[in-house]
Amino acid sequence: MAGRPKLQALSSVKPVSFSGAVYRVVLDRLRNQILSTEGNRHFQGRYHMAGETGILYTSLKQDVAMEEVQRHAPADILQDPLVCGEIRIHLNRVLDLTRTSVLEKLGISKADLISTDYALPHAVSLLARRAGFEGMIVPSATGRGENLIVFEYNLGEGCRIAIAEIRKM
Numbered sequence: 001m002a003g004r005p006k007l008q009a010l011s012s013v014k015p016v017s018f019s020g021a022v023y024r025v026v027l028d029r030l031r032n033q034i035l036s037t038e039g040n041r042h043f044q045g046r047y048h049m050a051g052e053t054g055i056l057y058t059s060l061k062q063d064v065a066m067e068e069v070q071r072h073a074p075a076d077i078l079q080d081p082l083v084c085g086e087i088r089i090h091l092n093r094v095l096d097l098t099r100t101s102v103l104e105k106l107g108i109s110k111a112d113l114i115s116t117d118y119a120l121p122h123a124v125s126l127l128a129r130r131a132g133f134e135g136m137i138v139p140s141a142t143g144r145g146e147n148l149i150v151f152e153y154n155l156g157e158g159c160r161i162a163i164a165e166i167r168k169m
Contacts, residue, residue, distance in 0.1 A: 004107060005106060005107045005108050005112075005120065005123075006105070006106055007106060007107075007108075007123060007127055009105050009106055009107075010095070010106060010127045010128060010131055011127075011131045012105075013095060013102055013105060013106070015092070015094055015095060015133060016094050016137075017090070017091060017092050017093075018089065018090070018091045018094045018135065018137065018148060019089070019090045019091075020060075020088070020089065021086050021087065021088055021089075022059060022060060022086075022087050022148050023058060023061065023062045023064075023065040023084055023085065023086055023087070024056075024057070024058050024059070024065055024084070024085045024087060025062075025065045025068070025069045025082055025084045025085075025169065026069075026082065026083060026085070027077070027080050027081070027082060027083075028080065028081035028082060028083045028168065029080070029081075031085075031166050034085040034087075034166060035056065035085075035087070035161065035163065037053045037054050037055055037056050037152065038053065040052050040053045040054075040055055041053055044118065045057065045118075046113075046118055046121045046122075046138075046141065047121050047122065047124075047125035047136070047138070047149050048122070048125060049122060054151065054152040054153045055125070055149060055150070055151060055152070056149070056161075057147060057149055058089070058148045058149075058150065059140060059145060059146070059147050059148070060137075060145055060146045060147065060148060061144075061145045062084055062086075063144070063145075064140050064142055064144055064145035064146070064147070065084060066082075066084070066169065067140070067142040067144060068141075068147070069082070071141065081168065081169075082168075082169040083166050083167060083168055083169060084166070084167055085163055085165070085166045086164040086165045086166075086167075087161060087162065087163055087164065088160065088162045088163075089148065089150065089160065089161050090160040091134040091135050091148075091150070091155075091159055092134060092156060092158055092159060093133050093134045093135075093156065094134060094135045094137060094148075095131075095133045095135070095136040095137070096136075096137045097113060097137060097138045097139070098110075098137050098138065098139055098146055106124070108120065108124070110139045113138055113139055114139055114141040121138075124136075125149070128151070129151050129153070129154060132154060133151065133154065134150065134151055134154045134155055134156060134159055135148055135149055135150040135151055135154075136148070136149045136151075
């Protein structure tokens with residue numbers, strides 16, 4: 001972070017729309033819950049505090065979704081069969097934190113968003129939700145792509161989330 005974050009500028013950032021496929025990897029035994037955010041209740045994430053629900057983490061590429069799971073899951077869990085869900089999403093109001101102009105406006109950097117310190121990502125997520133964004137496109141901490149974080153409680157008219165396919169990994 002070059003200077004002090006200017007997160008109050010977030011409400012003036014123009015939202016973008018997102019339509020396309022995203023991916024989520026889960027244990028095969030949880031395939032029927034692939035869109036569930038219940039795990040948020042028990043574990044803190046980069047863009048939510050433990051106890052919050054309604055924050056759905058997805059990746060724009062299947063291999064990034066797999067790497068995200070490998071970064072977080074204990075080794076013994078990774079011995080269980082995994083599945084990958086291809087999810088079709090349409091959102092109207094998305095905060096794109098992969099755009100240099102947006103990061104500059106907010107006074108933050110990609111490094112701030114992928115740091116092991118979650119304080120700034122938590123603040124950005126909370127303010128984005130309060131500003132009515134339906135999701136955020138963010139850099140993956142894997143360094144290999146982007147994630148789409150969906151704020152389920154903010155979904156508006158015309159938003160869609162549908163499972164296209166679930167396949168074994």
